[in-house]
Amino acid sequence: MNRFEYREAQTVQEAVEMMRQEEGARIVAGATDVLIRWRQGAWKPRYVLNIKRIKGLDEVSYSPDSGLSLGTLATIRTLERHPHIQEHYPALAQAATAFAGVQIRNLATVGGNVCNASPAGDTLPALLAYGAECRIAGPEGERLVPLEQFCLGPGQTALQPAELLVALRLPPPPPRAGALYIKHSPRSTMDIATVGVASVISLAAQPGVCQEVKIALGAVAPTVVRATAAEALLRGQSVDTERLQQAAQAAAQTANPIDDIRGTAAHRRAVVAPLVQRTLHYAVQMAQGSRLPFQMQRGLAVEAVF
Amino acid sequence: MTHPLSLTINGESYTLLVEPYCSLLDMLRDELQLTGTKKGCDEGDCGACTVLMNGKTVTSCMVLALDARDKEITTVEGLRQGNTLHPVQAAFVQYGGVQCGFCTPGLIMSGVGLLLENPRPTEEEVRFAIGGNLCRCTGYAKVVQAILKAAETMQAQAS
Numbered sequence: 001m002n003r004f005e006y007r008e009a010q011t012v013q014e015a016v017e018m019m020r021q022e023e024g025a026r027i028v029a030g031a032t033d034v035l036i037r038w039r040q041g042a043w044k045p046r047y048v049l050n051i052k053r054i055k056g057l058d059e060v061s062y063s064p065d066s067g068l069s070l071g072t073l074a075t076i077r078t079l080e081r082h083p084h085i086q087e088h089y090p091a092l093a094q095a096a097t098a099f100a101g102v103q104i105r106n107l108a109t110v111g112g113n114v115c116n117a118s119p120a121g122d123t124l125p126a127l128l129a130y131g132a133e134c135r136i137a138g139p140e141g142e143r144l145v146p147l148e149q150f151c152l153g154p155g156q157t158a159l160q161p162a163e164l165l166v167a168l169r170l171p172p173p174p175p176r177a178g179a180l181y182i183k184h185s186p187r188s189t190m191d192i193a194t195v196g197v198a199s200v201i202s203l204a205a206q207p208g209v210c211q212e213v214k215i216a217l218g219a220v221a222p223t224v225v226r227a228t229a230a231e232a233l234l235r236g237q238s239v240d241t242e243r244l245q246q247a248a249q250a251a252a253q254t255a256n257p258i259d260d261i262r263g264t265a266a267h268r269r270a271v272v273a274p275l276v277q278r279t280l281h282y283a284v285q286m287a288q289g290s291r292l293p294f295q296m297q298r299g300l301a302v303e304a305v306f
Numbered sequence: 307m308t309h310p311l312s313l314t315i316n317g318e319s320y321t322l323l324v325e326p327y328c329s330l331l332d333m334l335r336d337e338l339q340l341t342g343t344k345k346g347c348d349e350g351d352c353g354a355c356t357v358l359m360n361g362k363t364v365t366s367c368m369v370l371a372l373d374a375r376d377k378e379i380t381t382v383e384g385l386r387q388g389n390t391l392h393p394v395q396a397a398f399v400q401y402g403g404v405q406c407g408f409c410t411p412g413l414i415m416s417g418v419g420l421l422l423e424n425p426r427p428t429e430e431e432v433r434f435a436i437g438g439n440l441c442r443c444t445g446y447a448k449v450v451q452a453i454l455k456a457a458e459t460m461q462a463q464a465s
Contacts, residue, residue, distance in 0.1 A: 006309060006326030006372055032368045035329070036349050048326065050373060077362075101438015102416065103356050103365040189437030190351055295430075 001039060005047035012137045012166055015051055019162035020139050025049045027164065029073055030108040032100075033116045057166065058109075062088065068130075068170040072111025077102070079110060079123070086294050089170060090286070091126040091179035091198045093294070094301035098122055098183040101190050111165045117151045117223070118192070124151070124224040125198035125216035126181050130170045138163035151223040174202035174212060178286025180279040181301050184271050186262060188304035193219045194262040195271045197251075199279035201239070203287045210234045215247070215276060220255035220268050227251035230276065239284050248277035275303075313374050315340070316384025324371045331355045331366035334381060342382040342411050346440070353439030356412035356419075357381050363419035365438070382411035385418065393463070394418050394456040403452035405443030413439045417453040425464075426457060 004026070009015035019025045024046025028034045037043040051057065051073070058073035062084040070079070079085055080096035099105055099113075099122040113123045114134065124147070132147040139162050147168075150158045159165065179200040183193045196218030204211040213234045215227040230251035237243055257268035282300060286292060292300075308323035315338065324333055331348075334340040334357070343366060346354035350368040357366045358380040366379075385392035394417045397403070404410050413436060420427055420435035427435065432453045433446070441449060 001327070003325070004327055005307065006370070028370065028373075030368075031370055031373065032350055035368055035370070038327070039348065048370070050370070052373060100350075101353065102419070102435055103353060103363045103438045104350055104368065106359075106362045106364050107368055189434075190440075 001041060002044040004038070004045045006050065007047050008050045008053050010053055010055075012054060012057070012164060015049060015054065015164055016137055016139055016162050018049060019164070022047070023161075027051055027115075029112045030075070030104075032104050032108045033112060051164070060085070064172055067172040070110050070168040070170070072109060072165050072167055074110050076100075076105040076108045076110065076113070076123070080105060088173045089126070089130055089179070090294075090297060091129060091181040091200060092123065092170075094297050095122045095126040095181040095183070095196075095198065097298045098181065098185075098193075098196075098302045104190075110168060114147070114150065114168065115157055115159065115165055117153070117155050117157050119154055119221060119223055120192040120196065120219040121224070122181075122183060122193060122196060122218075125196050125218040126179075126200075127168060127170070128216040128224050128226060129179065129198040129200040129214040130173075131214065133169045134158075134165055135167040135169060136163050137166045142166075144169075148226065153222045173200075176204075176211070176287050177202040178283040178288070178290075180282040180286070180297070182275050182279055182303055183301060184275060184303045186304065187306045188302050191304075192262070195219050195257075195268050195275060197272070197275040197279050199276065199283045201234070201280065201283045201287055203239070203284070204236075208238045208240070208288075210237055210239050213280075215251055215279070217251065217255060217272060217276075219262075220257040220272060222256075225254060227254040227276065229254060234280075239280070241281075244277055244280045244284070247280065248273040251276040309372055311372055311375055313376060314378045316380060326370070326372060328371045329367050330357070330359075330369040330371045330374050330379070333371040334366060334379075340381050340383055344408055344411055346408070346412075351440070352409070352412075353416065353436075354409050354412040356415040356439065358415060358419055358422075361419075361422055363416050380415075380418075382414055385414070392418065393459040394421065394453065397452040397456035397459065398449070401448050401452040401455055403444060403449040405441075409439060409441040409443075413441065413449055417449075417456060420453065421457055421460060425461060427454070429454060
């Protein structure tokens with residue numbers, strides 16, 4: 001393990017300036033990924049740049065007109081418990097409950113989970129399905145990048161040198177919407193997803209017809225991916241069981257998984273269709289007005305052997 | 307290069323010099339000899355190092371000591387009042403929530419943290435709250451029972 005130095009920034013500008021002037025930074029917020037990678041010897045920062053003292057960077061705000069803004073330092077525990085997130089972005093709150101254990105959720109930040117860019121990151125399918133955009137600050141000022149273009153591969157992001165993810169912005173949820181995240185994992189806590197699926201659907205004024213849908217798959221490709229072919233089968237169509245099944249089969253075609261300790265590629269491919277089917281089924285029910293208590297959503301969101 | 311750090315641990319103010327890469331866990335154990343907090347995995351998976359930071363449970367192996375500046379830390383040593391065990395500690399003893407004991411401080415801190423947020427948890431909520439604490443001896447049943455009984459005791463004391 002290398003020995004690193006320690007710096008703190010009080011403002012976003014100060015953080016950017018520090019990284020611009022001195023190479024070898026590793027930003028820390030919750031530190032729950034950084035310390036592990038450092039102890040494994042995988043990351044050898046010259047210095048860690050603690051951004052947790054930057055005021056306001058943990059703010060969560062919601063309005064029906066502008067949607068949800070998540071400061072990069074908002075903890076996973078905040079996503080889990082925030083009443084506006086539970087109500088308007090339920091798949092994100094569900095994903096937060098499926099994330100590690102309470103102690104890690106109290107530390108880990110949404111920005112960290114996004115920047116870690118793991119294909120199995122629990123918040124990523126929900127953020128992608130809700131159309132999240134990344135607000136990035138850097139030496140040239142600020143820019144907005146859709147999450148789809150932010151995660152480039154395992155651990156690879158669109159962040160350029162001296163850039164910092166400062167917030168995530170999610171558009172307002174459409175009316176008559178429902179959503180479910182399901183994490184399929186060997187263990188119910190403290191493990192990452194073998195496969196994760198988030199589906200967000202909204203219904204047209206005409207009963208039983210899909211207006212808009214987004215299906216995001218985790219841990220089955222180098223990044224979290226949208227199942228666009230499956231979405232196209234549903235848009236403007238009536239959401240009967242047969243149609244949902246067809247979409248689920250189409251989503252499985254999008255998966256391009258690998259073998260690893262949590263499952264073979266074949267296992268992952270086989271799990272995608274039933275997970276997509278189930279997320280769509282419950283999302284449609286919610287969109288049709290079924291009030292599923294959050295405790296029940298939390299139970300649906302984790303599918304584990306232990 | 308060491309940096310100065312001021313924080314509160316179990317109600318007492320401390321100022322000390324720590325290395326940038328020192329975890330809160332190593333600082334508690336090695337600098338302050340507060341060895342009640344255990345080091346199990348050192349990667350945030352086992353929960354043996356759970357402490358309260360500003361009233362919330364965290365795995366202290368995943369916290370840089372310097373990040374705890376100006377924060378209030380409670381370790382298992384800080385729970386008792388004089389010679390009286392905290393109700394969660396007492397319930398672990400009474401209901402057999404302890405076997406080898408290594409995970410016990412972490413489980414107790416998770417129980418205390420849960421009851422701070424939710425004084426009347428259901429069994430499911432207790433199990434959910436201790437999901438980040440590994441115990442290889444007890445099978446968890448008596449741990450869950452102890453936390454539920456402690457909640458009852460604390461309710462009775464409060465009323």
